[in-house]
Amino acid sequence: MGRYHFKENFFDASTEVIDVFDESNRPVYQMSLFYTSGTQQVMSFMGRQKHNFKIEDGKNIYTITQEGSIEGRIKTPFSTVWDVEKNGRKIGVFSTQMALKPRMVFKGVQGDAITLESGFISRSVKAKDHSGRVIMTTKSERFKIASGHDIHITDGTYNPMMLILLFQGFFEFQEHRRKKSGGGGFDFDFFD
Template sequence: MTKYSFKENFFSTSTTAIDIYDEHNQAVFSLKLYYASTAQKTFAWLGKKKHNFEITDGQDIFRVRQERSVSGKIKTPFKTVWEVEKNNEAIGTFRTKIGFKPKMIFEGVQGDALTFQSGFISRSVNVTNDQNQTLMTTKSERFKIASRHDIDIQSDIYNPAMLLLLFQVFYEFQEYQRS
């Protein structure tokens, strides 16, 4: 099991990189918000809805990008889709799933799937694979302007940078839905 932690930027629409620390307090990843268009930036400033993120360890770059549609998957008010890339190559999609509890599904190009889910009120997130094995758990501070996140990754099946990136998208989307 590997532990990571980070604290979000004070200004929610900031594109300043955030360092993610391992259990030895070493900065091992850099996460940042980016905008694919002026419209996204404007909506972020007006509504604080964050769309796209990227993370790097200095070698690989993982990105998520929200578009109007991704490979024929139409975005609706109830269904949002992000394209997930590693070093500019598509590795899957990340989409919302309607339910009582906040839930999102990562579908990899290899046919694998990960489920990100939190409680109805809780900000903690549980990530499971197709076999319902827990791969990652998180705990986030509540009622803070710049939230702190503590993350435990219990498997090395997936690159931790990708899991951390998808967690950030999930967390931001559920916060937007709750506001």
């Protein structure tokens, strides 16, 4: 439980570490974007979706890694899916879900689930556990090149690092979708 905040990197495709601060303004976690292929990196530099993130505290590391483009088109053609790992061990999957509002769901290997959802225009996000209890709320700056995020974790069931990482994956995916719906430019959907 607690409050955290961080500010995105100025350059969208940067793998530079982002410090995540606690409510006493101490850096407690380090989060960063990473790539699993040269294609992902090139597409990210072209303004495309950021695919994979990790967060660590010196003892543990959580990662979300998007399934491959070709593999994903075959396994999950109507959903974008990330593997969620803790210290190299898979603990669940995080996937998009068809819904009226933007929504993504984490399904843990233990059978637990976390739903992240935001409004159509709002940049704030709520995370709920499988019983519908709110376990995290967020508020993000709007109209900024490098957005700042405030995160309030209201329940101690899940590690804050994992919740922050799921939020980051959700936020970046929704920002990517918002940019895509605005039109303009080429859309290399094959690589999403």
